[in-house]
Amino acid sequence: MSFFEKLKQGLQKTRKGITERIDQVLVSFGKIDEELFEELEEVLITSDVGVETSIKIISDLRKAVKEKKVTNPQNIREMLKYELKKILNKGENRLNISTSPSAIIVLGVNGVGKTTSIGKIASLLRKEGKKVVIAAADTFRAAAIDQLEIWANRAEVDIIKHNEGADPGAVVYDAIKAAKARNADVLICDTAGRLHTKKNLMEELKKIHRIIDRELEGADKENLLVLDATTGQNAISQAKTFSEFVNVSGIVLTKLDGTAKGGIVIAIESELGIPVKLIGVGEKMDDLQWFNPDEFIDALME
Numbered sequence: 001m002s003f004f005e006k007l008k009q010g011l012q013k014t015r016k017g018i019t020e021r022i023d024q025v026l027v028s029f030g031k032i033d034e035e036l037f038e039e040l041e042e043v044l045i046t047s048d049v050g051v052e053t054s055i056k057i058i059s060d061l062r063k064a065v066k067e068k069k070v071t072n073p074q075n076i077r078e079m080l081k082y083e084l085k086k087i088l089n090k091g092e093n094r095l096n097i098s099t100s101p102s103a104i105i106v107l108g109v110n111g112v113g114k115t116t117s118i119g120k121i122a123s124l125l126r127k128e129g130k131k132v133v134i135a136a137a138d139t140f141r142a143a144a145i146d147q148l149e150i151w152a153n154r155a156e157v158d159i160i161k162h163n164e165g166a167d168p169g170a171v172v173y174d175a176i177k178a179a180k181a182r183n184a185d186v187l188i189c190d191t192a193g194r195l196h197t198k199k200n201l202m203e204e205l206k207k208i209h210r211i212i213d214r215e216l217e218g219a220d221k222e223n224l225l226v227l228d229a230t231t232g233q234n235a236i237s238q239a240k241t242f243s244e245f246v247n248v249s250g251i252v253l254t255k256l257d258g259t260a261k262g263g264i265v266i267a268i269e270s271e272l273g274i275p276v277k278l279i280g281v282g283e284k285m286d287d288l289q290w291f292n293p294d295e296f297i298d299a300l301m302e
């Protein structure tokens with residue numbers, strides 16, 4: 001199956017939730033009037049696009065329809081696609097990891113898909129010819145280390161681990177040493193999603209950053225926050241919380257295959273101003289894809 005077909009399949013629920021409903025609206029109107037715009041706006045809002053963003057998209061659409069003197073509702077489809085692409089094409093969606101080594105720190109609450117995404121990212125990067133080292137810095141549970149090791153083996157990359165309960169900073173320190181010694185291109189750090197308190201968690205993340213900044217001075221660094229698309233607006237508030245403590249450089253949005261409200265991608269980009277860099281559309285190794293806004297909208301609305 002091609003990359004694009006896979007994306008389309010992964011977005012099947014959202015295609016039903018957004019695209020089919022948009023098409024139903026468009027066929028049910030004989031002419032373009034205010035009510036049509038309102039119904040389109042409602043489809044977007046109820047698909048987690050976010051209220052403000054939905055209003056902005058429809059307002060731009062309304063202007064474009066007026067300017068171009070469009071009268072047939074069927075012509076709105078392409079125009080709406082254009083508006084959706086426009087709102088998504090604002091940030092840099094590619095990872096900034098051009099130095100060797102560079103570092104990727106993966107953050108997020110428990111269960112969103114950090115560990116599995118790390119395996120998938122490692123595999124994507126390895127296939128691009130990069131040498132990857134993974135740091136098992138979620139030392140909170142032994143199972144987390146074992147799980148990461150399984151994914152590292154699947155991705156055929158190296159992993160540096162300590163025992164359960166070890167200092168995550170020490171794991172990262174050792175992993176940096178290993179990355180340098182092995183001439184690795186990218187170091188990817190797993191982190192704990194839950195500690196005894198939020199304060200502990202944030203202190204630990206800051207410590208990991210300090211070690212990377214000191215030991216990998218001048219290296220490119222990505223702080224990828226993993227969010228679960230099925231949690232909707234809750235994902236937005238998680239992003240806001242993490243952003244208070246660390247500078248999140250990109251989002252990995254997982255489980256898009258599990259929601260009809262994939263509009264959350266648009267809300268994240270426009271409300272948070274943080275670019276989505278990868279999207280997850282399933283549990284298998286090749287189910288995590290680089291996020292390309294134009295392809296995403298094409299797959300959603302083709």
Ligand SMILES: Nc1nc2c(ncn2[C@@H]2O[C@H](COP(=O)(O)OP(=O)(O)O)[C@@H](O)[C@H]2O)c(=O)[nH]1
Pocket residue numbers: 108109110111112113114115116117193226254255256257258279280281282283287
């Ligand atoms: N359907 C689906 N499941 C996913 C996706 N990404 C992760 N998962 C599942 O989410 C669960 C939690 O993932 P895990 O990486 O352990 O989360 P962590 O606690 O953040 O490290 C696992 O069962 C994953 O297979 C995705 O894109 N789609």
Ligand SMILES: [Mg+2]
Pocket residue numbers: 114115116138144
């Ligand atoms: Mg984990």
